[in-house]
Amino acid sequence: MKKISRLADELIEDTLKEAADTFFGRRKGIEHEISLFEQKVRELRPLAQRIEQAAKSLNFLLLKGKEVENFWRYLNVEFPLDFDPDWRLGITIPAGLTIKSRYAKLLVYVYQTLAKAIEEYTYGKHVEDTVIKGRKLVTVNYNFLQRWASEINEKIEKINYYQKPSDVLQFVKRMNVEEIEKERIAGAPMKYSLDKDLLLDKLIFSDYKLKRYPDLARDDKTIKLVKRFARGLVKRNKQEIKRILEEISKYAREFSK
Template sequence: MSIKDDFSSSMTDEVLTDMAGKFFGDRKELENKIGIFREYAEALSEKAAQVNARAAFLNYLLMNRDNAVLFYESLGITPSVFLIAGIISGELLPPFVPSAFTVRGEFVRLAEWAYDRLQRTCDDYMNGNEESDGEDDDKHGDVNYRLLSTMCDLINQDVDKVNEDVMPSQVLYCFKRFNTESDIKECVTGGGTFLGDDCSLNRELAFEKIDFDSFKLKKYPEIPPLSRVKSKIETVCKKLYAQNKEEIRSMMADLKERCKTRLA
């Protein structure tokens, strides 16, 4: 082999190595991004379950659907997404029922506590929470709906770029052009395949865009912090107490016992 042929072969190997590295590297990087997105989506689903649990406890305090609708509408909140029922486990209970001079006062304060927990959890789900109190922290603690939605858009842009810029047929065509033995063999045997941009290889190896809606992640409305609606909560809860005095007294007594049992 002449020096010229040796140099040409070396250059060919380098070009093919770089091309293969980019092709497989870009695809691997995109696969990793999609994998991370799916992990984050699963973590966000767990956060959604926490929001639902907080809403279920608040609705339990409000006793029935009509009262819950009245409560949310009094605060300027569309109630439909929060009208959730569920089993009230010990994890949802406060360490103790907030103290007050009257049962009515205890009921109002407990409703405020439950609303505050719902609002904070909902805000963390939608926007993230920089002031984490350590509760429910994990390796995906910063994931939130808006972040995940943005990630989805960016990854789908990468999907378009990888599918269009580095087509498998183009890479294979370049390899075949540099492979003299393959060319000779195809000429002798009559082999060879058309590798246009619309070939089946490209379609089979193309990445699919992420369908964000398929993950069925709720988009909760922004709800105001407790400090902005505390007086409204007090007003509506006092009204509910006046209309359901005996039922609320019984519920509060039961919750006090359950809190004691939890601490025992």
């Protein structure tokens, strides 16, 4: 009988160990995955800063913000208007015979810089795998992180629903006959308030402050619209644009030092 009792105790011990490993192991796995997710969020932030720099520079070029709304309306694009005009690009003004041509080229360049940054931020870009030769990888991007956050939340929902702490504790207590008898005598109900306290919190994607930007076209038709807008702006505000170009030239000289 002692041998049978010992075997039963060992079986109970193994069962409890497996239950604990499953309960804590899955939670630990989620915590590790969230840590990896947040690391990738940090990797994307420099690209978000590039978008901000390009948007601020574009707004500066558009008469220091006065023509921003008209510009996006002209292109039929709903773009955020909350970027303060501030020249942040260390580039020289393109060559041209007239202010109109120089300004138009510069506006196109800044617009395309913004469009490329948004495209890479939203969809990523293909790069060579440094481990497996010939394989292409896609860099971290907004869409990938948004999908990943949803997948993590689905896992959290399943763990919170199917692996409630109180259910695990009930299971452990059922393996202990003496404990059950004590609770029966004491009249203590086998109900616990652990679930609410130990719930895994779902990710709130908006808390990571990653903005969603509209795609910006870079086809010939769109570039012609940008140039046309630039020429019309110079025609109406030649002296103001001349001063803006002078400020940009001064900044470029200081930036190159």
